[in-house]
Amino acid sequence: MSLWENIKMALMSVKAHKMRSILTMLGIIIGVAAVIVVVAIGQGGEAMLKSQIAGDGNTIEVFYQPSEEEMQQGKWEENPFTQEDIRQLEGIEKVSNVVASSSEFSTARLREEETETSITGINEAYLDVNQLKVEKGRSFTSADFLGGRRVAIVSAAMQEELFEGKSPIGEIIRIGVQPVEVIGVLEKPTGLFAFGSVETYIPWTAMRNMLGTSNYSQVTLQVENADDIQPIGERATTVLNQLHDTDDSYQVINMEEIAQGIGQVTTIMTTIIGSIAGISLLVGGIGVMNIMLVSVTERTREIGIRKSLGATRQQILLQFLVESIILTLIGGIIGIILGAGTAYLVSFFADWPSLISWQVVLGAVLFSMLIGVAFGLLPANKASRLDPIDSLRYE
Amino acid sequence: MIQLEEITKSYTLGKEAVNVLRGISLQIKSGEFVAIMGPSGSGKSTLMNIIGCLDRPTTGSYFLNEEDVSQHKDHELAKVRNQSIGFVFQQFQLLPRLTALKNVELPMVYAGASKQEREERARDALAKVGLQDRVGHLPNELSGGQKQRVAIARALVNDPSLILADEPTGALDTATSVAIMDLFVQLNQEGTTIVVVTHEPEVAEYASRVIYVRDGLLGQNPLEKGGQTS
Ligand SMILES: Nc1ncnc2c1ncn2[C@@H]1O[C@H](COP(=O)(O)OP(=O)(O)OP(=O)(O)O)[C@@H](O)[C@H]1O
Ligand SMILES: [Mg+2]
Numbered sequence: 001m002s003l004w005e006n007i008k009m010a011l012m013s014v015k016a017h018k019m020r021s022i023l024t025m026l027g028i029i030i031g032v033a034a035v036i037v038v039v040a041i042g043q044g045g046e047a048m049l050k051s052q053i054a055g056d057g058n059t060i061e062v063f064y065q066p067s068e069e070e071m072q073q074g075k076w077e078e079n080p081f082t083q084e085d086i087r088q089l090e091g092i093e094k095v096s097n098v099v100a101s102s103s104e105f106s107t108a109r110l111r112e113e114e115t116e117t118s119i120t121g122i123n124e125a126y127l128d129v130n131q132l133k134v135e136k137g138r139s140f141t142s143a144d145f146l147g148g149r150r151v152a153i154v155s156a157a158m159q160e161e162l163f164e165g166k167s168p169i170g171e172i173i174r175i176g177v178q179p180v181e182v183i184g185v186l187e188k189p190t191g192l193f194a195f196g197s198v199e200t201y202i203p204w205t206a207m208r209n210m211l212g213t214s215n216y217s218q219v220t221l222q223v224e225n226a227d228d229i230q231p232i233g234e235r236a237t238t239v240l241n242q243l244h245d246t247d248d249s250y251q252v253i254n255m256e257e258i259a260q261g262i263g264q265v266t267t268i269m270t271t272i273i274g275s276i277a278g279i280s281l282l283v284g285g286i287g288v289m290n291i292m293l294v295s296v297t298e299r300t301r302e303i304g305i306r307k308s309l310g311a312t313r314q315q316i317l318l319q320f321l322v323e324s325i326i327l328t329l330i331g332g333i334i335g336i337i338l339g340a341g342t343a344y345l346v347s348f349f350a351d352w353p354s355l356i357s358w359q360v361v362l363g364a365v366l367f368s369m370l371i372g373v374a375f376g377l378l379p380a381n382k383a384s385r386l387d388p389i390d391s392l393r394y395e
Numbered sequence: 396m397i398q399l400e401e402i403t404k405s406y407t408l409g410k411e412a413v414n415v416l417r418g419i420s421l422q423i424k425s426g427e428f429v430a431i432m433g434p435s436g437s438g439k440s441t442l443m444n445i446i447g448c449l450d451r452p453t454t455g456s457y458f459l460n461e462e463d464v465s466q467h468k469d470h471e472l473a474k475v476r477n478q479s480i481g482f483v484f485q486q487f488q489l490l491p492r493l494t495a496l497k498n499v500e501l502p503m504v505y506a507g508a509s510k511q512e513r514e515e516r517a518r519d520a521l522a523k524v525g526l527q528d529r530v531g532h533l534p535n536e537l538s539g540g541q542k543q544r545v546a547i548a549r550a551l552v553n554d555p556s557l558i559l560a561d562e563p564t565g566a567l568d569t570a571t572s573v574a575i576m577d578l579f580v581q582l583n584q585e586g587t588t589i590v591v592v593t594h595e596p597e598v599a600e601y602a603s604r605v606i607y608v609r610d611g612l613l614g615q616n617p618l619e620k621g622g623q624t625s
Binding site for chain 2: 301
């Protein structure tokens with residue numbers, strides 16, 4: 001008798017007792033669903049944390065923090081990254097972009113209106129790497145950067161503040177006393193941690209011409225490969241410290257330490273999930289075993305008939321084993337669907353990403369089948385050992 | 396084809412041993428039609444179960460088709476039941492959730508026949524017992540006689556050399572019984588060995604030989620011996 005035959009038979013038998021089967025599966029369903037939800041939300045959260053630290057675009061920020069000694073020696077600089085620094089950083093292997101900027105607060109005026117805004121002088125890579133998109137008007141061109149043109153892109157909040165929502169494209173605003181033409185408006189930021197702040201971006205070269213800014217205050221590296229972030233970040237600090245003849249003023253965040261911290265949280269969570277899943281699946285498995293034992297007793301006569309027609313012990317064993325595996329497998333699949341749905345709802349309403357990895361789904365499927373085997377063996381064995389004559393006589 | 400030598404069967408109930416069969420030696424040749432009669436509790440069903448390889452004797456040896464089946468292992472006995480023997484029971488013993496056709500297919504399922512072959516042969520067997528227009532019915536949609544026909548179709552579908560029927564007409568009325576017995580006669584004429592357990596002399600008349608069982612032993616025909624038996 002083929003396995004497929006057994007599976008069809010098991011499906012028929014599950015269908016014949018729909019309510020009972022569903023109730024039997026409940027433990028498995030809840031267990032698997034719980035695992036899927038917790039893992040999905042956990043992995044989503046982990047991914048979110050990591051992306052907030054590392055940025056979505058494989059970036060790492062280089063920051064300037066001179067030691068007290070160096071501060072006392074008067075080695076402190078407001079804008080610590082020179083243009084030469086940037087060129088050197090761009091020369092490092094596997095660095096795909098060097099984002100550099102410098103910002104100040106200033107007053108922007110449009111006729112009688114005025115507002116406080118941050119003015120950020122940026123280099124060409126800035127908008128792309130920071131995933132800032134121009135929604136209205138145009139973005140900067142290379143010519144804008146090279147020529148130091150006095151053109152500006154403003155945030156949506158800035159448009160609200162200074163232009164009362166009207167289109168600012170083509171308007172001339174004054175930063176301090178310097179006139180600047182607005183050429184674009186950025187997309188409104190979305191997401192839980194995005195605040196619409198009042199910002200104005202101009203080419204760094206324009207900023208240098210207008211405000212006399214000589215260097216950059218912020219530098220972020222974008223690397224080709226996420227795995228290279230740490231080593232390349234460190235390489236960059238070495239280069240910078242050499243150029244400036246400093247010990248350790250230029251630094252990067254140690255991603256590994258942070259990853260370890262996140263890893264600890266994940267371990268704790270995994271333990272908790274493991275216990276929930278373990279208990280629930282154990283209870284579910286016992287439920288399956290219980291129902292299968294009842295089913296074997298109920299079907300004693302069927303077993304007797306099958307044996308009288310030539311079914312061997314193994315064939316009867318397989319029949320009942322397949323049945324309990326099918327029960328737990330269906331339970332597992334319902335659990336996966338339920339868990340995935342719940343995870344999706346949670347991520348939808350809490351604005352928290354949820355990741356359902358195929359490994360977890362596969363694991364859930366295999367594990368529920370394993371439960372079916374483990375808790376189906378006893379009933380199946382009982383069925384296979386029934387005496388044909390006694391079974392045929394069973395009322 | 397059947398050769399029983401000093402077959403005994405005893406059960407232990409508590410501390411007491413119940414000897415149900417107490418030494419039965421018996422030969423049935425291929426192609427015979429044998430009836431087994433005897434009082435209730437005399438051990439007829441027990442004997443049939445041993446002949447049908449559903450049960451093992453406590454002592455004694457049993458040769459079926461020259462094979463010593465009393466030494467067979469469980470899975471070998473299952474194969475003998477599947478290939479060489481067809482059972483017909485008083486209570487029909489059909490699976491209630493399967494259609495007539497699926498019920499008849501069962502022995503071939505365990506023989507490992509392909510789906511197509513199974514269906515074909517099951518239809519043929521059902522046609523042979525006159526149920527070609529009831530293949531899709533569930534057992535509880537059939538009359539007692541029809542159920543027993545399904546059971547006979549199931550018994551003959553694997554082409555066994557031996558069909559064993561334990562009171563096959565016990566739950567049927569006289570007219571239906573006659574039809575069922577005619578089927579057995581037809582099968583017997585086609586060469587199948589048939590052993591029928593019955594209480595009814597009318598049924599026993601179909602057989603070419605009648606064996607009497609009494610208290611676990613073979614006995615004489617009580618009717619022939621008249622009042623001489625005590
Ligand atoms: N599993 C068992 N344990 C103990 N005693 C048993 C068992 N099976 C049968 N017996 C006994 O064996 C005896 C013969 O039983 P069997 O069923 O063979 O009788 P029978 O001749 O077929 O009777 P009937 O005509 O009523 O069917 C009975 O006394 C019965 O109680
Ligand atoms: Mg009997």
